[in-house]
Amino acid sequence: MRKLRHWGPGLLLLSPSLILLAIFVYGLIAWTTKVSVSDEHNALGSKGFVGLENYTRLFTDDINDRFTHSLKNLLLFTVVFLVGAMFFGLLWAFILERGVKAEGFFRTVYLFPMAVSFVASGVVWRWLMNPNKGDNAGGLNAVLGGLGLDFAQSTWWTNPTWGMASMAIPAIWQLSGYVMALFLAGFRGIPAELREAAAMDGASTYRLYRNVIFPQLTPVALSALIILGHMSMKMFDLIMSVSGPQWLTEVPAIYVWQTLLTSDYAKAAAISIILLLLVAVVIVPYLIYTNRQEKNA
Amino acid sequence: MTTTSIEAPPPVETLAPARKPRQKSGPASIFKYLLALIFLIIVLMPMYVLIVTSFKSGADIGVTSQWNLPETWTLASWEKAWNVLRPSFIRTFELAIPVAVISSLIGAANGFVLSRWRFPGADIVFTLILFGMFIPYQAVMIPLREIVTTLGIPPGITTLVFVHCVYGIPICTLIFRNYYATTVPEELIEAARVDGAGLLRTFGRIILPISIPGFVVTVIWQFTSAWNDYLFAIFLSNTRNGPITIALNALAGAQSPDYAASMAGALITSLPTLLVYVLLGRWFIGGLMAGSVKS
Numbered sequence: 001m002r003k004l005r006h007w008g009p010g011l012l013l014l015s016p017s018l019i020l021l022a023i024f025v026y027g028l029i030a031w032t033t034k035v036s037v038s039d040e041h042n043a044l045g046s047k048g049f050v051g052l053e054n055y056t057r058l059f060t061d062d063i064n065d066r067f068t069h070s071l072k073n074l075l076l077f078t079v080v081f082l083v084g085a086m087f088f089g090l091l092w093a094f095i096l097e098r099g100v101k102a103e104g105f106f107r108t109v110y111l112f113p114m115a116v117s118f119v120a121s122g123v124v125w126r127w128l129m130n131p132n133k134g135d136n137a138g139g140l141n142a143v144l145g146g147l148g149l150d151f152a153q154s155t156w157w158t159n160p161t162w163g164m165a166s167m168a169i170p171a172i173w174q175l176s177g178y179v180m181a182l183f184l185a186g187f188r189g190i191p192a193e194l195r196e197a198a199a200m201d202g203a204s205t206y207r208l209y210r211n212v213i214f215p216q217l218t219p220v221a222l223s224a225l226i227i228l229g230h231m232s233m234k235m236f237d238l239i240m241s242v243s244g245p246q247w248l249t250e251v252p253a254i255y256v257w258q259t260l261l262t263s264d265y266a267k268a269a270a271i272s273i274i275l276l277l278l279v280a281v282v283i284v285p286y287l288i289y290t291n292r293q294e295k296n297a
Numbered sequence: 298m299t300t301t302s303i304e305a306p307p308p309v310e311t312l313a314p315a316r317k318p319r320q321k322s323g324p325a326s327i328f329k330y331l332l333a334l335i336f337l338i339i340v341l342m343p344m345y346v347l348i349v350t351s352f353k354s355g356a357d358i359g360v361t362s363q364w365n366l367p368e369t370w371t372l373a374s375w376e377k378a379w380n381v382l383r384p385s386f387i388r389t390f391e392l393a394i395p396v397a398v399i400s401s402l403i404g405a406a407n408g409f410v411l412s413r414w415r416f417p418g419a420d421i422v423f424t425l426i427l428f429g430m431f432i433p434y435q436a437v438m439i440p441l442r443e444i445v446t447t448l449g450i451p452p453g454i455t456t457l458v459f460v461h462c463v464y465g466i467p468i469c470t471l472i473f474r475n476y477y478a479t480t481v482p483e484e485l486i487e488a489a490r491v492d493g494a495g496l497l498r499t500f501g502r503i504i505l506p507i508s509i510p511g512f513v514v515t516v517i518w519q520f521t522s523a524w525n526d527y528l529f530a531i532f533l534s535n536t537r538n539g540p541i542t543i544a545l546n547a548l549a550g551a552q553s554p555d556y557a558a559s560m561a562g563a564l565i566t567s568l569p570t571l572l573v574y575v576l577l578g579r580w581f582i583g584g585l586m587a588g589s590v591k592s
Binding site for chain 1: 329330332333336337340341342343346347350359360361362363364403406407409410411413414416420422423424425426427428429431432433434435436437438439440441463464466467470495496497500521524525526527528531542545546549550556559560562563564566567570571573574575578581582
């Protein structure tokens with residue numbers, strides 16, 4: 001009874017949220033899982049349980065290997081996006097860390113794309129990544145032409161092999177500033193004594209960064225990678241807005257949507273659950289790790 | 298960094314330099330500024346195209362003349378875009394404002410409980426709550442839409458408000474938990490307890506009034522994500538009753554889109570969030586940092 005008096009009010013305050021999340025996160029995931037092992041392939045409903053058939057068919061029996069194709073697209077997009085955003089984010093943070101006048105102004109501009117929605121920025125990126133070359137070039141190709149870099153002109157996302165790498169460009173534009181903010185907070189969180197101690201030991205600037213400062217940024221880099229990684233796997237708005245749903249740029253998140261339009265609920269559910277598992281593989285260890293760190297702190 | 302970078306107010310202070318920039322001018326310094334400027338221009342390039350195109354008309358709008366300034370400046374496309382987007386623009390405020398307020402209140406209550414009442418299993422409960430903010434929403438969308446249809450709930454703003462509030466619980470809870478854990482002194486709550494105040498009274502009388510910085514962060518975060526959301530919108534509403542992202546996509550995604558109107562529309566769509574960013578930048582960044590669980 002005393003325990004209940006102690007925990008009771010807190011739990012009472014928390015319980016509506018817990019119930020909502022239990023239903024709308026975990027309950028609905030369970031429901032989706034159930035649909036994914038059924039044969040609900042049209043609006044008529046399900047007739048029975050088919051086990052993992054919908055999953056295996058995605059890998060072995062999908063027209064033109066559509067699902068594997070969407071996974072490959074996602075992989076290429078994710079690699080380019082992560083490398084690009086981490087690189088520019090760290091570089092910008094480093095430039096500002098070295099001390100720049102009007103730093104606040106630079107910071108504000110580098111970060112502002114975060115405030116714009118993918119749907120809105122997609123409108124302009126679709127146009128900037130116009131595939132015309134040479135005299136008809138516009139957008140990025142015109143810039144490259146103007147700089148005398150005609151050889152670098154590209155068909156961007158319409159390229160069947162490397163198109164998804166181009167699709168990562170708007171995502172990098174949008175999120176490098178975020179990575180910069182994370183790293184900048186990391187740089188500024190390093191105690192001044194550490195720098196002073198290194199300077200006393202006569203460490204050069206290069207060694208100071210190499211041996212003292214960068215190792216301190218590992219947790220920040222990990223956080224940034226996890227956040228970008230899980231965003232990348234869920235990428236939907238940007239691609240819908242730049243290219244619209246189409247074969248060349250299809251990723252699992254869009255495949256789900258396209259499959260739903262044909263009322264193949266079981267298949268759409270199976271793709272969703274695979275997507276969820278992909279995200280969980282990244283997120284769950286991270287959450288456990290963070291939890292443990294916090295306990296040790 | 299310790300667990301605290303999610304706390305609400307200081308992130309910008311943590312971004313600000315601890316020392317004055319060294320006033321050195323050498324080749325390295327010039328290179329640094331050059332690099333910073335080049336990146337500045339690159340980041341602003343898409344914005345430039347958006348703005349100049351939105352003031353163009355007729356033959357002025359073409360792929361090869363993308364980078365040119367308008368031959369004649371006109372507001373026609375802004376007018377056209379505004380007429381198309383106006384209803385959804387207003388609806389999106391009706392979506393984003395309630396979402397921001399309700400989720401913040403829920404987040405504050407949860408965050409307070411989780412930061413103070415270490416009931417058995419609190420860590421696991423917290424982790425289970427957090428997981429909800431990372432899930433791909435496709436994994437809940439099929440049954441969600443079925444529930445909405447079966448119960449006869451009309452698609453549109455009300456449904457979206459509910460959904461954004463529910464799926465906003467994790468992030469808001471996280472922001473407030475860390476805010477309370479790092480900024481509200483234990484003594485304050487202890488004092489209230491000695492005075493015989495229960496949990497609810499302590500929360501209402503003592504905690505809520507000092508929670509403004511936390512509220513600013515969650516309000517901005519939820520406002521921005523509801524405003525910019527497209528996924529829930531496309532599943533649970535349509536161009537007649539949905540938010541502005543849907544309307545913009547319809548305007549810009551047509552077979553032969555009117556580029557000038559699309560660009561004006563993209564700017565109109567981004568205006569509220571950009572305004573929030575410019576006016577409340579420091580807290581906006583606080584919200585962004587919150588997304589990292591800890592950093």
